[in-house]
Amino acid sequence: MAERAEASLLARVRPGRGARVAAVLRRLAAMPARDPFAFAGLTIYAAFVLVALFADLLASNPPLEIVFTKAGRLAANLPPSAEFPLGTTNLGRDIYAQLVFGTRSALAVGLSAAIVVASVGTIVGLVAGYFGGWFDTVLMRIADMALSLPFLPFVVVLTGFLGASTWNIVLAVALLLWPNSARVIRSQVLTVRERAYIEAARVTGARPWRILFIHVAPNILPLSFVYGAIAIGWAIITEAGISFLGFGDSTSVSWGYMLQDAFSSQALSRGQYHWFGPPGICIMLIVVAGFFISRGYEEVFIPKLRD
Amino acid sequence: MILEVRDLEVHYRGKAAPTRAVDGASFAVPAGQIVGLVGESGCGKTTAARAIMGVLPGNARCVGGEIRFKGRTLDNAAMHDLRWRQIAYVPQSAMSSLDPVYTVGAQLAEVLTKRGTLGRAAAQARAADLFELVGLGPRRLADYPHQFSGGMRQRAAIAMALALEPSLILADEPVTALDVIVQRQVLDTLRALQQRLNLSVVLVTHDISVVAYLCDAVVVMYAGQVVESGPARDVLAHPRHPYTMGLRNAFPDLTSRATDLVPIDGSPPDLADPPAGCRFAPRCPFALAACTTGTVAVGADAPGHVSACRRDGEADALRRAALEPATWQRSSISATS
Amino acid sequence: MRLVLERFLHNAGALLAVTTILFFMFRLMPGTPLAAYINDNLNADQQRLMLEMFGLDKPMWMQYFIYLGNLVHGELGLSFFQRRPVLDILLEVLPNSLILTLTGLVVAYIFGVLAGAWLAWKRGSWVEGVAVPIVLASRAAPEFWIGMVLLALLSFNLGWFPSGGANSPGMFYTSEWQRLVSLDYLQHLALPVLTLALYLQGLPLLLMRSNMLEVMHEEFVVMARMKGFSQWRIVIRHAARNALLPVVTAFALGIGISMGGNVVVETVFSWPGIGRMLVTAVANLDYPLAQGAFLMIALVLITMNFVADLLYGVLDPRVRHGRAG
Ligand SMILES: Nc1ncnc2c1ncn2[C@@H]1O[C@H](COP(=O)(O)OP(=O)(O)OP(=O)(O)O)[C@@H](O)[C@H]1O
Ligand code: SF4
Numbered sequence A: 001m002a003e004r005a006e007a008s009l010l011a012r013v014r015p016g017r018g019a020r021v022a023a024v025l026r027r028l029a030a031m032p033a034r035d036p037f038a039f040a041g042l043t044i045y046a047a048f049v050l051v052a053l054f055a056d057l058l059a060s061n062p063p064l065e066i067v068f069t070k071a072g073r074l075a076a077n078l079p080p081s082a083e084f085p086l087g088t089t090n091l092g093r094d095i096y097a098q099l100v101f102g103t104r105s106a107l108a109v110g111l112s113a114a115i116v117v118a119s120v121g122t123i124v125g126l127v128a129g130y131f132g133g134w135f136d137t138v139l140m141r142i143a144d145m146a147l148s149l150p151f152l153p154f155v156v157v158l159t160g161f162l163g164a165s166t167w168n169i170v171l172a173v174a175l176l177l178w179p180n181s182a183r184v185i186r187s188q189v190l191t192v193r194e195r196a197y198i199e200a201a202r203v204t205g206a207r208p209w210r211i212l213f214i215h216v217a218p219n220i221l222p223l224s225f226v227y228g229a230i231a232i233g234w235a236i237i238t239e240a241g242i243s244f245l246g247f248g249d250s251t252s253v254s255w256g257y258m259l260q261d262a263f264s265s266q267a268l269s270r271g272q273y274h275w276f277g278p279p280g281i282c283i284m285l286i287v288v289a290g291f292f293i294s295r296g297y298e299e300v301f302i303p304k305l306r307d
Numbered sequence B: 001m002i003l004e005v006r007d008l009e010v011h012y013r014g015k016a017a018p019t020r021a022v023d024g025a026s027f028a029v030p031a032g033q034i035v036g037l038v039g040e041s042g043c044g045k046t047t048a049a050r051a052i053m054g055v056l057p058g059n060a061r062c063v064g065g066e067i068r069f070k071g072r073t074l075d076n077a078a079m080h081d082l083r084w085r086q087i088a089y090v091p092q093s094a095m096s097s098l099d100p101v102y103t104v105g106a107q108l109a110e111v112l113t114k115r116g117t118l119g120r121a122a123a124q125a126r127a128a129d130l131f132e133l134v135g136l137g138p139r140r141l142a143d144y145p146h147q148f149s150g151g152m153r154q155r156a157a158i159a160m161a162l163a164l165e166p167s168l169i170l171a172d173e174p175v176t177a178l179d180v181i182v183q184r185q186v187l188d189t190l191r192a193l194q195q196r197l198n199l200s201v202v203l204v205t206h207d208i209s210v211v212a213y214l215c216d217a218v219v220v221m222y223a224g225q226v227v228e229s230g231p232a233r234d235v236l237a238h239p240r241h242p243y244t245m246g247l248r249n250a251f252p253d254l255t256s257r258a259t260d261l262v263p264i265d266g267s268p269p270d271l272a273d274p275p276a277g278c279r280f281a282p283r284c285p286f287a288l289a290a291c292t293t294g295t296v297a298v299g300a301d302a303p304g305h306v307s308a309c310r311r312d313g314e315a316d317a318l319r320r321a322a323l324e325p326a327t328w329q330r331s332s333i334s335a336t337s
Numbered sequence C: 001m002r003l004v005l006e007r008f009l010h011n012a013g014a015l016l017a018v019t020t021i022l023f024f025m026f027r028l029m030p031g032t033p034l035a036a037y038i039n040d041n042l043n044a045d046q047q048r049l050m051l052e053m054f055g056l057d058k059p060m061w062m063q064y065f066i067y068l069g070n071l072v073h074g075e076l077g078l079s080f081f082q083r084r085p086v087l088d089i090l091l092e093v094l095p096n097s098l099i100l101t102l103t104g105l106v107v108a109y110i111f112g113v114l115a116g117a118w119l120a121w122k123r124g125s126w127v128e129g130v131a132v133p134i135v136l137a138s139r140a141a142p143e144f145w146i147g148m149v150l151l152a153l154l155s156f157n158l159g160w161f162p163s164g165g166a167n168s169p170g171m172f173y174t175s176e177w178q179r180l181v182s183l184d185y186l187q188h189l190a191l192p193v194l195t196l197a198l199y200l201q202g203l204p205l206l207l208m209r210s211n212m213l214e215v216m217h218e219e220f221v222v223m224a225r226m227k228g229f230s231q232w233r234i235v236i237r238h239a240a241r242n243a244l245l246p247v248v249t250a251f252a253l254g255i256g257i258s259m260g261g262n263v264v265v266e267t268v269f270s271w272p273g274i275g276r277m278l279v280t281a282v283a284n285l286d287y288p289l290a291q292g293a294f295l296m297i298a299l300v301l302i303t304m305n306f307v308a309d310l311l312y313g314v315l316d317p318r319v320r321h322g323r324a325g
């Protein structure tokens, strides 16, 4: 009964779902022209996803295998060539292959951190913002606390002592980043819950959880998405930093591992830019893509941010 | 005439067509008088006043017309000299027009020393005098803008405008944001100072009762053009343009109680694409087919009480009809037009 | 005054929380914290004696209060590895970290503020179209990678700067102060500072740019033009002064935040600072030293959060007088 009344009231105060989806799609389709930044970001993401998926086809050598020249000698410290597009390491490993396979671990770290940050941040933000009360107070205090921990040192200590695994890095990043998204989402919930159709749903006696997930959450998802995109970049940079410091997972080849390898093998003094340059550029590209997308999507989904 | 504005045209850049916020407006300000510039919201009053100051937003261009001050054409070079020293401005919202990070006293002193010729100490003394002049305690000079009430801020803005003893003040809705009692006090202060210092004032307002209370002459603007002007008493007692008649019905008298107010139906036209002929025609109860062709505006050199209405000859009859609330109902408008 | 007290309590609470987290984090780590000391040569009795010596035989809650009490007295324990008081070790390297961070930040903020204001001025021009993506990219590059590229280019390739450390070997100074102002020290400082500055300039630049764009439309800037003030006075005294408020806060916060980031930069340049100390301590499983270094970094971070809160009040009269709007 209440739900019927709710539906009919909503029909009057809120634009239909179809109309809203169509509006978002229209804005998405217009994006490349309207927001070249976001489009560029999406293109970069898509390119890296393709490289990760087809890594085996793109690189012929396993990343940690020691390779030999045609003459049968150890292929150490070779400059870029047709056979090794980015040359080889001092131990005779194919740098190009490492770069290609590094894409996989980068995306794995980035996406898993993004999923954890976005989902924890969203749930905490929704519940704290909608129900308020002591629950809200406690959660926001915890968020404050997490924000006063120094980021990188915390990750260093955690991974240093808990053991060098990719998952510990993801865990540490997620532990420190969820408060940012939770706070912003909470304040967004505070404004959304005052809107007419939420008010209408409340008046008609819809259950709170139903209102929260059916009516409030859809308004929040774009923000979760934005914070997820930002977390991808942070996680990848952090993984690289931790690997560089020597606390990384030494069994998988990541861009951070490559940089650490190059650094400790005197690639800098030998001027092997082809070794330590590309991994840094890849990290930069993926993080920049996150910046671009978070800018663009904010505009697509939250039109009031446009000026 | 201390100020003459002739065929002023100001455009805002727009997506398709420019917004012609001021479109051929002409009026004059006699020395030592208060001239009210009235019209509904969006008629281009602020834009006209800012064009006189020569300070327009980045997307605005002054595309035509001439402004003369004491017989001298106002261009950038002239304004460089005259700004604030001869022509000062009282903004609509005094809160946002004061820099939040300096005390009001410091901002007064800044004008006195950087645009005026006073030294630091003399500026302090002068600032205190100015505060006294507008009815503020000199102690409040040390306060920041956010510590002032709305009325006090408006007084401070008037003190700021008077700082360099200008001969002309442009006041843009100086009391609109205030409640009625404070409005009266600030207007009284303005009037007293105007007489004492023999100032000329252009008072921008959308409130015709403020004009009745304070002004010597009045210029009525509609959709970027001047539709009627003349001595305030004449214009208010015997309005000749239907828009002025409508305005008079639509506002409560500052001196009397609000009785049956009759609003003008509809809203001003889109200035990016204004209607041809008389711009008031779509809302005018007396519009005829002939009203929608050609241009209708008050000419540049019109003396006395003038109206741009095509049916100016029948003004007396129209005025009588306009007193009937029924005249202003939607149905009657569609019937006549 | 109430505001100051409130912010103080807030930040003191955060500090207590961080020390608590730290305590339990280190206690709950796998393995005994005395792994470095206890080896197979010690028999069971000797091991117990060792635990008693470090107070590790007491119940957890008692250890917690002893730990807090010690902290209040600046007692951070002995380094397992160096067998010296942790506090002494940290105070030795702290100046290096502070000097690096502050110099880097100052360079970054001076550049960022000026460039940001200039870019706001160039709104809508091709300069903006080129510069903004470049700045975004500079914020996206890993800090240590910027350091590596600069090191390879300016030190190994061109030989302009030394490649690491804080002083050349074999140099002796009569006092710490003399060491810090020696030309040799400054030469070693230059490259890490440049790295830090390159990495950090993006934030103040973008912040200043967007603030300027906003402020330039404010009514009081329009009024300053009406008053006939010079362009220079309007931009500097009114627009920039207001646009600067959040940037100054960001600067104070930046001291705390980039102290944490120093972990990687100090490693790249073998800079003997607190960040590198933390990394070595963790690598050596030197719990007391790691804990001390972490606490020191957290202390700087939280202090700077507090300073930022206060600064905002000092710089913005609206906050100072207890009104937000
Ligand atoms: N910065 C701007 N950019 C574009 N259009 C503007 C701008 N400022 C004003 N306009 C347009 O110009 C027209 C005149 O505006 P103006 O502010 O001069 O009117 P006004 O008579 O002062 O109104 P009010 O009583 O609301 O202050 C309006 O249609 C308005 O939409
Ligand atoms: S009568 Fe005609 S000219 Fe006069 S105001 Fe009405 S429409 Fe305009």
Ligand SMILES: [Mg+2]
Binding pocket: B045, B046, B047, B092, B172
């Ligand atoms: Mg206006």
